[in-house]
Structure formats: C-alpha cells, structure tokens
Amino acid sequence: LADATIRKTSKKGKVCIENIPMHEFVPDKNARNPRPADMAICAHVTKKSLSDLRQDGLIGDEDDIEDYAPPSEFQANWNNQQSNNSAFDDEYSDDDKSLKLVWVHNVYMRLDADGDGIAELRNVKYVGNRILENNVVDHIPFASYTPTPLPHQFNGMSLADDAMDIQDINTSMMRATFDAVYMSNEPRMMVGNGVELDDLLTVRPNGTVRMNGGMDQLAPLVVPNTAIQYAPMIVEMMQGVKE
Numbered sequence: 321l322a323d324a325t326i327r328k329t330s331k332k333g334k335v336c337i338e339n340i341p342m343h344e345f346v347p348d349k350n351a352r353n354p355r356p357a358d359m360a361i362c363a364h365v366t367k368k369s370l371s372d373l374r375q376d377g378l379i380g381d382e383d384d385i386e387d388y389a390p391p392s393e394f395q396a397n398w399n400n401q402q403s404n405n406s407a408f409d410d411e412y413s414d415d416d417k418s419l420k421l422v423w424v425h426n427v428y429m430r431l432d433a434d435g436d437g438i439a440e441l442r443n444v445k446y447v448g449n450r451i452l453e454n455n456v457v458d459h460i461p462f463a464s465y466t467p468t469p470l471p472h473q474f475n476g477m478s479l480a481d482d483a484m485d486i487q488d489i490n491t492s493m494m495r496a497t498f499d500a501v502y503m504s505n506e507p508r509m510m511v512g513n514g515v516e517l518d519d520l521l522t523v524r525p526n527g528t529v530r531m532n533g534g535m536d537q538l539a540p541l542v543v544p545n546t547a548i549q550y551a552p553m554i555v556e557m558m559q560g561v562k563e
Contacts, residue, residue: 340364345462351474356462361429364462371418378445378452385422385447422447428460486562490555497551507540 344366348359356362373379425446430439441460445453466476506523514532 340462345464347474352472354464354466354469354474354476356428356464357460359428359460361427362460362462363425363427365423365425367421368424369419369421373422373424373452374418385450424452428457428462483562486558489558493551493554493558509540 344364346363346365347356348361351359351362370379370385373385374381379385425444427444427446429442429444431442432439433442434440440456441458443453443455443457444451464474467479468477468482470476509520511517511520516530519529
C-alpha cells in the first residue's frame, strides 16, 4: 500500500474565440491585405501573469522570469490604450508573485529552422530573450476584419471614418444656427456718447438702458440671420448622405 495524490483533469473540446485589441496585434510590415494567414510573420503581444503561464504549462511551478519590456513605441501605445480602458494598474499584483505580469510574445512566423530550404510555419512564444515554446504548426489562428478595406494595406477604415466628415458638417451647421439665434436675441449695439455703458453691458430681460441723448444714440447692429434659413436643408441633406 502507498499514499498518493491524484489530480483528475476533464477535457472538453470547444471552439474558443478571443477578441484581441488592435494595439496588441503586430502585423507584418509588408502586409498587403488584412489576412494574417498570408503574412510571413505576425504576433500577439500582451501582458500575462506567471500564474497564467504556469496553467498553460509554459513555465514550472517554481520558475520565475523577469519582466522584459517590448520596444518603447509599442509600450507607449499599449499604456495609452490601457489607461483609456482600465481602472486598475499593475500595482495590485505586487504582493503576490504568482500575479506578476510579464510581456509575452506569441509569434507566428515562416522560418527554415531545419535547413531543408523550405520555410515552415512555426509558433514561438517567448518573454524577453527566453523562448517558452517553439513548435511547428499548420495554420495561423488569427483573423481580422475591416468594414472598408484599403488597397495593399492591413489597416482599413471603420464606419466612423466614413461618417466623421459628415458629422463635422452637421456639428458646424448646428453651431452656426445657435450662433445666429444668440445674435438675434442679444445683438451687438451701436452706441453714442449719451448712453450709460454699465446699463448696456448688463444683459437681462426687460433691463433698462439710461440715455442722456435721443434715440439715435442707441441702435442694434442688424446681422442677417441666414443660418436658420439654410441649416435645416443642409442638415437633412447630410443626414441622407450618412444613411
């Protein structure tokens, strides 16, 4: 008889799809279309905890690795996106070494590693200068989509890119309409020497402006209100173009 500890693992197959933020995906600089499967190299670069790496079987239970940072431009872009999308920073994991975050590069590249003159597709996972995994694979498990593809480019245009100019026009017309209403309610004034300027500069409903001269000492500066006339037509036209 012997004492033993048994761990039972139940495996269930299923399709898992993960949405990768654009700032974590690094495409081939020579990419001519948005298909990662056609690229010579592409990568998913993100931060993972040591606990996640142990669960994936990439490092041992007692293993520890340093936090190697990626290139500074990538780091700055990643930090900027995280600051916009996240409420927590990395400091919460300082007390627990298993939650220490490190940069993990999950790279798919075509490389002739065996010297037969034919580049095979390999998946290399590494942190800094330490390779965690290096296997031959049969496909690149990334897919990308863009509503408006651009010729010979990986990054296309979003729906917002198509509608942004129209929205700017609508905003400008709305501001012009409000400006016209403000000028109609509070017009600029032509003032003579016989008007109390303090009364004139204090704008309030039914306010009184004291005058020492005649009525010709004070007159509104009339500005034609054309924005109200044309704004509805332009806004309706821009709305139709956007739809």
